[in-house]
Amino acid sequence: MDAETATVVxxxxxxxxxxxxxxVSQDGLIQANSQGVPVHAGGDLPVPPELxxxxxxxxxxxxxxxxxRVYRDAVIEETGTAPVAFRVDVAAGPIADAIRVHWNLSA
Ligand SMILES: [Zn+2]
Structure with missing residues (x-):
């Protein structure tokens, strides 16, 4: 079975x-690290423990x-395709908490 690939322009x-x-314009997409954990992009501000x-x-x-689903930016930038790199649980656990904090910070 072929890997899933998202559409990218x-x-x-x-x-x-x-x-x-x-x-991005619907529910949004979040920059994450290689574990799928949303990263903190707040410059010099301290990193919240969830991020x-x-x-x-x-x-x-x-x-x-x-x-x-998580996509690797470097692959997209190099190849112009967006294969799914891996998948994380966004409904519960640490990544769900991190997503909540991410949106709170960017609100
Ligand atoms: Zn999705």
Missing amino acids: GHDVTTITCICGNT AAWPADEDLFTLCPKCG
Whole structure:
């Protein structure tokens, strides 16, 4: 079976249409680390305990907070395709908490 691949336009991670239909302008997409944990992009502000620090190697992933599919930004930027890298549980547990904190901060 072929891996799932989302639709993406012009190597731009912000144009992903997730397999589940979600987009940036719908439920939003969140920058995450290699474990799928949303990263903190608040500059010099302290990182809330629920969020991951910005990865030092800049190896970022894009998390769909609706279905938990995660895409690797570097793959999208290099190939212009968006294969699903892995999937996380967004309904419960630490990633669900992190998503909540992420939206609170960006509200
Ligand atoms: Zn999705």
